[in-house]
Amino acid sequence: MATTAGRPSATASVSDLGVVDGLVQLSFLIQSLLGRVAAEHDLSIVQTRLIGVLRDREPGMLELARLLELEKSSVTGLVDRAERRGLVQRLPVTGNRRAVHVALTPHGHALARTVADEVGARIAALTSGLSQSQRNHLADLATRLILDDAAGRGLPF
Amino acid sequence: MATTAGRPSATASVSDLGVVDGLVQLSFLIQSLLGRVAAEHDLSIVQTRLIGVLRDREPGMLELARLLELEKSSVTGLVDRAERRGLVQRLPVTGNRRAVHVALTPHGHALARTVADEVGARIAALTSGLSQSQRNHLADLATRLILDDAAGRGLPF
């Protein structure tokens, strides 16, 4: 499809996307998939992301804001609603009475695992037309971009 | 990185993402990039998407709802706010007095082009570490998934 000649013609269609449109449209496709899976469990994408990042962390509110790229006041509301639904809990931090740690409840953990499994199945279906080597190559290219982006923004890894 | 052996170890990090996590994280990365570019022009991602789809269409409200995967009442508010900002206009449809067509204003067109250009530049920078052949391969794989998804959901192309 894309060739080294590369110049898109005036009649270029989705059958010949450049890397820019390809990545943008692919990101909307994946987000739409995430949104549909989340909605089946009455979750928004943001709530899903919240329980996703909490699967292997118990961050404070500021750290959570950094992880989700949100203002700390936005995180207050986000955690409030998740806590009301019994998905997460605020834990006191021994030795620092103004800090809290946010952690998944057992229900939150179970839901996070279920959603992750379903997303995995949907993406497996989406990529079922690719060969194993194409899937590996795609994973490698995605990982490469993620690492390059993190490096470019001075993030640790 | 990813190998045909493939089984992720307990210590798997971002340096060895599978295709599932790779695509999910990449989609958040691209959406974050879109959000930052949009924010520089006081646009949300949804408003950006709205003016994006209107670049080569003048759909009715229902068609627009279908394109954006939103309820028609959501589109009413979306178009209201964009119209208030002078980005789009509702045009009467000759011969059907209950229908409208939504079209970009000249300002909307200019802004859509600017944002698209900036997004293109950012993604070019993001992919600058790849070879031209890797970029082409990535574009091909993305296009393939987009087409497979459209086919799998019975969409036309």
Place this chain on the structure above:
DNA sequence: TATTGTTATACTCTATAACTATA
């Protein structure tokens, strides 16, 4: 004084249900 987190406020975004007007 600096840090951690919440509150107050005002938007945008979204869906459901009911509605208007036209076909």
Place this chain on the structure above:
DNA sequence: TATAGTTATAGAGTATAACAATA
């Protein structure tokens, strides 16, 4: 009756600014 679109309402999500409590 069916279709195109809006309105009413309610809630999630977000940011800015001001605040409280603790360090």
